[in-house]
Amino acid sequence: MDGSGIREALSMMNERGSGEGAGYVAYGIYPDYRDCYALHVFFDKACESKAVIDATLEQWGTIEHDEAIPTCDQPNLRVNCTPWRYFFKPDASLAPGSASPEKDIVTNLVMQINASANGAEVVSSGKNVGVFKAGGSRGPGGSGGWPEDVADYYRIQDYEGYIWLAHNRYATNRPELWERPDPFNLHDWSVVENGKTTTYGANRRYVESFGYNCSTGTDSEVIAYLIDLLVRKHGLDISLAIRALAPPYWEEIDRMPEAEQNLNRALRFAYGSATMNGPFTVVAANPDMMVGFTDRGKLRPMVVGECGDRLYIASEEAAIRAMESGVESIARPAAGEPVIGRVAP
Amino acid sequence: MAKQVTIDAKGVHYTPLNQQIRKAIEDGADEIVVDNVLGQRFIGDGLRGNATIRVNGVAGGDLAMFMSGPTVIVSGNAEHAPGNTMDSGKVVIHGSAGDAVAHSMRGGKVFVRGDIGYRGGIHMKQYETQRPILVVGGSAQTFLGEYMAGGLLLVLGLDGVMKAREIGSGIHGGEIVIRGDVDEACLAAGAKKLPLTDEDRARIAPVIREFAADFGLDPEPLVNADYTRIVPASARPFAGKYTWE
Numbered sequence: 001m002d003g004s005g006i007r008e009a010l011s012m013m014n015e016r017g018s019g020e021g022a023g024y025v026a027y028g029i030y031p032d033y034r035d036c037y038a039l040h041v042f043f044d045k046a047c048e049s050k051a052v053i054d055a056t057l058e059q060w061g062t063i064e065h066d067e068a069i070p071t072c073d074q075p076n077l078r079v080n081c082t083p084w085r086y087f088f089k090p091d092a093s094l095a096p097g098s099a100s101p102e103k104d105i106v107t108n109l110v111m112q113i114n115a116s117a118n119g120a121e122v123v124s125s126g127k128n129v130g131v132f133k134a135g136g137s138r139g140p141g142g143s144g145g146w147p148e149d150v151a152d153y154y155r156i157q158d159y160e161g162y163i164w165l166a167h168n169r170y171a172t173n174r175p176e177l178w179e180r181p182d183p184f185n186l187h188d189w190s191v192v193e194n195g196k197t198t199t200y201g202a203n204r205r206y207v208e209s210f211g212y213n214c215s216t217g218t219d220s221e222v223i224a225y226l227i228d229l230l231v232r233k234h235g236l237d238i239s240l241a242i243r244a245l246a247p248p249y250w251e252e253i254d255r256m257p258e259a260e261q262n263l264n265r266a267l268r269f270a271y272g273s274a275t276m277n278g279p280f281t282v283v284a285a286n287p288d289m290m291v292g293f294t295d296r297g298k299l300r301p302m303v304v305g306e307c308g309d310r311l312y313i314a315s316e317e318a319a320i321r322a323m324e325s326g327v328e329s330i331a332r333p334a335a336g337e338p339v340i341g342r343v344a345p
Numbered sequence: 346m347a348k349q350v351t352i353d354a355k356g357v358h359y360t361p362l363n364q365q366i367r368k369a370i371e372d373g374a375d376e377i378v379v380d381n382v383l384g385q386r387f388i389g390d391g392l393r394g395n396a397t398i399r400v401n402g403v404a405g406g407d408l409a410m411f412m413s414g415p416t417v418i419v420s421g422n423a424e425h426a427p428g429n430t431m432d433s434g435k436v437v438i439h440g441s442a443g444d445a446v447a448h449s450m451r452g453g454k455v456f457v458r459g460d461i462g463y464r465g466g467i468h469m470k471q472y473e474t475q476r477p478i479l480v481v482g483g484s485a486q487t488f489l490g491e492y493m494a495g496g497l498l499l500v501l502g503l504d505g506v507m508k509a510r511e512i513g514s515g516i517h518g519g520e521i522v523i524r525g526d527v528d529e530a531c532l533a534a535g536a537k538k539l540p541l542t543d544e545d546r547a548r549i550a551p552v553i554r555e556f557a558a559d560f561g562l563d564p565e566p567l568v569n570a571d572y573t574r575i576v577p578a579s580a581r582p583f584a585g586k587y588t589w590e
Contacts, residue, residue, distance in 0.1 A: 012384055015359075252510075255530065298463040298487065301425060301443055316424055317403050318384020330422065332443065332462050334508065335487065 003156030006164040009319040010147040016194070016315060017168035021181035022147040023133025024154070025124065025190040026161030027287055034128045036064050036087035037106050037187060042178050044119035046082040053086075053113060053120050060105050061090035069132075074153045076144035078136055081121075081178050083154075085130065100232060106187050107212075107228070114215040121178075121215075124185035128287065131185045132156055133167075137175040145175070162343065163285045167192040179216055184224040188232070188286040191224040194315050195280030195300045206273035219280075226274055227284055239338050242293050244271035245282075246336040249296060283313050290341045298335035305330050311341035350374040355381035359405065363387055370396050370415075384424065389417045389436075406443075409436045412453070425462070428455035431477070437559050441483065450477040450496065454552075458482040458560045460504070464491050469519060471495025480556045485509045490536075490575070494518040499549060501556075501567060512536055513575050515582050521575040522549060524567070532575065535582030541572040 003024060010022065030038050039057075043049045046068075057063055069083040088106075095101035110122045124131035132154040136145030147168050151157070167182035174180055182192040197203060197219045204214050204222050210233070212225040223245075230241040244267050248256075253264045268275070279299030283292040292313035294302045305312040305320035305327040312320040312327070320327055333339050350369040354362050362385050369377045375396055379388070382402030389398055389409040400408075400419040408427035409417050414434045419427075422440035428447040434454075441459030449468045452475040460483035467488070469477050477496035482503045489509040490498050495518040500507065502524045513521055513536030522545070527538065550568045557564035 015386060298444065301462075303443075316384055316405070317422055318405065318424070321383055321403060330441075332441070332460070332486075335463065 001161060001164060003151060003159050003161070003164065005323040006166045007147060007151040007156060009314065009322045010151075010166045010168050012319045012322045013168050013314075013316055014146060016170060017146065018170045018175075019136075019138050019144050019146045020171035020175035021133070021135035021145045021169035021178075022150040022167060023131060023169070023181045023183050023192075024151065024156050024164065024166045025129065025131045025183040025185060025192075025285070026156070026159050027126075027129045027163040027190075027285060028161045029130055029159040030087070030128045033064065033087040036089050037102070037125055037127055038130055039086040039088055039106075039110075039122055040069065040124040040130050040132075041084045041086065041113075042081040042121045042123060043084055044081055046084060049119035050084070052118055056109065056113065057086060057088055060094055060109060061088055063088055070155060070158075071153050072155055074149045076136075076146065077134060077149045077153050078144075079134075079153075080176065083132075103187050103232065110186060111211070111213040111215075115213045123179055124183075124190070126185060126187040126190070126287070129185065129188075129190065130159075131183050131190065133178065133181045133183065135169070135171070135175050135178045135180050137171075145169070145181075163287075163290050165190055165192045165283055165285055165290075167194075172196070173217070177216075180218055182218075182220045184216075184218065184220040186224050186228050189224050189227050189284055190286075191220050191227065191282060191284045193220045193223060193280055193282045195282075195295070196278055197222075197276045197280055198278035199276050202273050203276060220282075223276070223282055223284070226276075230271070230274065238289065238291055238340060240267065242291065242338040243267055243336075244274055245276050246293055246296050247271075247275055248336060281315065288343050291338055292333075293338045294333075294335050296336040301332075302339075303330060303332055304339050309344060311339075313339060347375040348373055349376045349378065351378045351380065353381055354379050354383070354385055354402070357385070359385040359387055363390065366398065367392065370394055382421075386424075389415060395434075403440075404438075409434070409455075412436075422459070423457075427457075428453070428477075428479070431455070433475075439560070444486075446481075447477065447479040447498075450479065451475055452477050454478045454480070454555075456480045456482075456556050456559055460484045460486075462486050464488045465509075466490045466493055466496070466498040466521075468492045468494060469496040469498065471519060478552055480552060482556070482560065482562075487511050488514055488533075490514075490516055490519070490521045491533075492516070493521070493577075497522065497549070497552065499552060499556075500524065501553075503562075513577070516575070516577045517580050517582055518577060523573050523575065524570050525573065526571070527573040527575065535578050536575050537578040539574045539576055541574045545574060546572070 066086040090105035092101040169181040281300040384405040386405035391411045404423040406424040410429040413432035423442040425443040426445040433452040444462035446461040463486040492515040511533040514533035
């Protein structure tokens with residue numbers, strides 16, 4: 001799929017956005033560099049910061065290729081940074097003893113670059129994947145940033161991907177910062193979220209205790225790191241990881257068969273600090289799957305559509321039908337119930 | 346002679362679309378057919394009179410909000426909160442609907458043939474002769490009748506398992522009637538079950554017959570089925586929770 005369909009779908013839900021940012025992520029867009037980690041970086045001033053980032057990356061691996069991300073200026077989007085991409089091969093021998101040395105190196109690089117005031121922000125860092133996003137404040141002197149502006153700026157119709165996520169931002173803080181809108185990505189995982197977690201502080205402290213650094217103050221960033229921690233580091237199956245993040249209420253657990261009770265109690269005890277509360281619908285993806293789930297009180301909408309081997313997850317049915325007018329089934333899954341679509345091998 | 350107006354909603358934003366519908370009603374249309382609806386919000390909002398609006402497609406959020414009089418018939422599904430604070434008239438949805446159906450509804454009828462999402466009938470209310478009615482053909486989801494203050498909420502469960510839990514959370518008026526038995530564990534604190542009396546059955550029978558007629562169902566098995574009636578255990582369910590006397 002090229003990016004034109006999801007641009008239309010996201011545009012259907014402009015009522016849910018504020019024109020202060022939007023973003024897209026696509027998997028499968030860099031087949032020529034499929035073995036490299038594609039780092040999308042926003043440079044405040046490329047001429048000042050790029051040499052520092054080049055040197056940092058070369059310390060930990062090889063830059064196979066790098067270039068400015070092709071863009072096309074839009075009248076309603078004020079550009080305040082330079083989007084750049086590196087295709088990077090980490091040197092696995094520099095992380096001895098790690099179960100996933102390349103990803104540990106990439107994770108540490110992302111944390112290090114984003115934590116320091118070096119005028120550079122890594123917004124995606126996975127193989128064969130890329131995040132394309134932008135922000136902008138409205139009103140007098142504002143720059144806008146509707147999904148169409150952002151899509152056209154990055155020419156997302158020129159990319160062919162097999163999983164697309166997109167997000168229409170209703171800015172509640174610092175709309176002018178381009179790294180703020182969803183999606184958030186850390187190598188394999190990308191996250192878009194409709195909502196707001198009220199447990200941001202607890203979740204952030206928890207995930208930071210494992211070495212992640214949350215630099216943007218945004219809950220979707222924390223969710224991306226939580227999923228990476230639970231799935232990659234702790235080895236949880238994705239459905240168990242989601243159960244840890246959006247667990248059933250204690251009263252529901254009390255009604256389960258004993259074995260299931262024990263499992264759910266253990267998960268809640270082990271991951272109490274990772275549990276997310278508040279209104280949210282999250283859609284996450286990695287190269288092998290796409291998954292959606294809502295908060296356990298179901299305070300945000302989630303509609304799921306299927307058509308042939310294609311899976312759609314959206315806030316509104318209209319967005320799905322905008323991409324797939326002949327959609328075969330439409331469902332509204334229960335609170336906390338994960339919807340998982342796996343990529344056919 | 347009845348005057349019919351057809352509007353093509355394809356690619357039209359909800360603001361001009363609703364202006365066209367409003368204009369058609371002002372011009373005396375009795376029936377307005379809106380084709381190719383795809384998620385446009387606020388259709389029928391605040392309209393008065395007795396026109397019929399046929400929505401062909403997927404109705405967007407807050408369908409028939411504040412509506413007072415007209416009938417809206419949706420051939421497909423509806424998004425969140427159809428019948429939001431509706432005053433009178435009728436909404437007939439042939440598909441399913443999202444969360445918060447009949448939110449704060451104060452009069453009229455909302456009939457949904459399929460399922461509804463979470464918090465159906467949240468804070469429905471009644472005053473003297475104003476008594477809203479929400480009927481669901483399929484299943485409702487959790488927090489059904491949350492903070493309900495009045496009216497009738499009827500769930501027929503025609504398509505299998507009834508999924509709602511925490512039914513009547515904070516209910517302090519009105520009644521929830523569900524076909525079949527409802528496990529006590531599915532009731533929220535503050536709600537209680539009562540058997541359906543003959544008097545209750547006589548009261549809901551016309552509603553069931555009207556629903557069956559709208560969707561081409563056989564009414565008699567539904568009229569004669571077993572029902573569970575759920576009402577407030579007290580008029581002030583949170584009296585001891587937020588206040589101390």
